[in-house]
Amino acid sequence: MESNLHFSKVSEHLDQIPSPCYVMEESLLRRNLELIRSVKERAGVEIILAFKSFAMWKSFPIFREYIQYTTASSPYEARLALEEFGSKAHTYSPAYIESDFPEIIRCSSHITFNSFSQYERFYPLVKAAAEPVSCGLRINPEYSEVEVELYNPCAPGTRFGVTADLLPPCLPEGIEGFHCHCHCESSSYELERTLSHVEAKFSHWFPQLKWLNLGGGHLMTREDYDVEHLIKLLQGLKSRYPHLHIILEPGSAFTWQTGPLVSTVVDIVESRGIRTAILDVSFTCHMPDCLEMPYQPKVRGAETLPEDAVKNAGAGEYIYRLGGNSCLSGDYMGAWRFDHPLQVGERIVFEDMIHYTMVKTNMFNGIQHPSIALLHTDGRLEVYKHFTYEDYKNRMS
Numbered sequence: 001m002e003s004n005l006h007f008s009k010v011s012e013h014l015d016q017i018p019s020p021c022y023v024m025e026e027s028l029l030r031r032n033l034e035l036i037r038s039v040k041e042r043a044g045v046e047i048i049l050a051f052k053s054f055a056m057w058k059s060f061p062i063f064r065e066y067i068q069y070t071t072a073s074s075p076y077e078a079r080l081a082l083e084e085f086g087s088k089a090h091t092y093s094p095a096y097i098e099s100d101f102p103e104i105i106r107c108s109s110h111i112t113f114n115s116f117s118q119y120e121r122f123y124p125l126v127k128a129a130a131e132p133v134s135c136g137l138r139i140n141p142e143y144s145e146v147e148v149e150l151y152n153p154c155a156p157g158t159r160f161g162v163t164a165d166l167l168p169p170c171l172p173e174g175i176e177g178f179h180c181h182c183h184c185e186s187s188s189y190e191l192e193r194t195l196s197h198v199e200a201k202f203s204h205w206f207p208q209l210k211w212l213n214l215g216g217g218h219l220m221t222r223e224d225y226d227v228e229h230l231i232k233l234l235q236g237l238k239s240r241y242p243h244l245h246i247i248l249e250p251g252s253a254f255t256w257q258t259g260p261l262v263s264t265v266v267d268i269v270e271s272r273g274i275r276t277a278i279l280d281v282s283f284t285c286h287m288p289d290c291l292e293m294p295y296q297p298k299v300r301g302a303e304t305l306p307e308d309a310v311k312n313a314g315a316g317e318y319i320y321r322l323g324g325n326s327c328l329s330g331d332y333m334g335a336w337r338f339d340h341p342l343q344v345g346e347r348i349v350f351e352d353m354i355h356y357t358m359v360k361t362n363m364f365n366g367i368q369h370p371s372i373a374l375l376h377t378d379g380r381l382e383v384y385k386h387f388t389y390e391d392y393k394n395r396m397s
């Protein structure tokens with residue numbers, strides 16, 4: 001699929017958009033959803049939305065035209081699945097808590113346990129529940145090509161999942177599925193290699209199962225993703241184990257390149273030759289993955305440069321660091337090269353800021369939280385939420 005960024009219409013509507021604002025574009029979302037639905041149908045698998053990456057619930061009616069289910073990692077996400085997505089969640093949490101568990105049962109069609117001790121504590125409650133819930137176990141294949149330790153679920157000593165050596169030949173009562181999550185922004189070729197490890201270690205138990213959840217991190221909507229290869233891979237897996245219902249639960253792939261964070265320059269400062277444009281947004285508050293991963297986001301109309309370039313800007317070059325409006329010293333990124341001197345009041349548009357942003361933001365320093373909006377296909381901007389002092393105040397007491 002050609003990069004969604006070529007099709008963005010946000011620049012045409014900048015004057016209607018409040019600042020700061022996350023703007024999801026309906027037409028770009030539908031492109032991704034169409035591709036995901038076609039993979040689901042052609043491969044004969046289930047593809048569900050991981051709320052941990054995106055939970056802008058007012059847009060769920062659009063998702064429901066393409067997919068039926070979601071995955072939750074907490075009681076709140078599970079409740080959102082039931083109440084706003086309209087279907088029970090596939091739930092996995094590293095550790096369920098006694099007081100939450102009745103709500104998890106009420107809102108889930110599938111519950112995956114991370115360990116045998118969690119299974120032993122909570123399975124009796126599932127068994128006694130009024131409605132049937134299908135239970136699974138998270139497995140750890142001890143293989144992942146994710147290089148950033150922060151995002152590697154299979155790193156030695158990981159707290160996620162049960163290794164093959166700890167599984168009894170006959171699975172405990174009620175375990176109907178395996179769940180494994182080993183990817184992050186990964187390709188189908190990484191999935192292929194991971195699957196060969198999963199099958200080598202765990203296929204012995206597959207006859208005892210009904211479903212296999214291959215987790216998230218399948219970035220099938222990225223421009224260079226080999227979708228045909230993914231479909232063949234999944235078809236092959238299904239032909240080897242026709243009784244297994246195969247589930248994929250990506251997050252990022254759904255909202256990959258579906259809209260920017262629109263911000264404004266509020267000041268320009270210079271220190272020891274480094275020029276910083278300070279914005280009405282913050283990396284640490286509103287784009288936390290930039291600092292955590294770390295990665296430097298694309299800025300519309302600007303060239304991304306290595307950080308050092310800001311120190312070596314020649315005369316007549318418009319190279320800037322972009323700074324957040326929090327008091328965290330490291331709340332900045334860049335360099336970027338612009339084709340003109342930046343001015344206070346000018347818009348700065350950070351590309352691809354829909355996944356792992358709104359679900360992770362905070363109100364550190366009491367900074368204004370960006371509004372949340374949908375740019376409809378017909379060009380109408382719907383501001384879903386504008387944050388106020390009350391939102392800040394209500395998070396604390």
Ligand SMILES: Cc1ncc(COP(=O)(O)O)c(C=O)c1O
Nearest residue numbers: 050053181216217218250251252
């Ligand atoms: C268990 C599980 N499922 C799904 C996902 C979604 O992954 P992604 O957004 O990379 O597709 C994650 C992300 O951390 C995860 O931990």
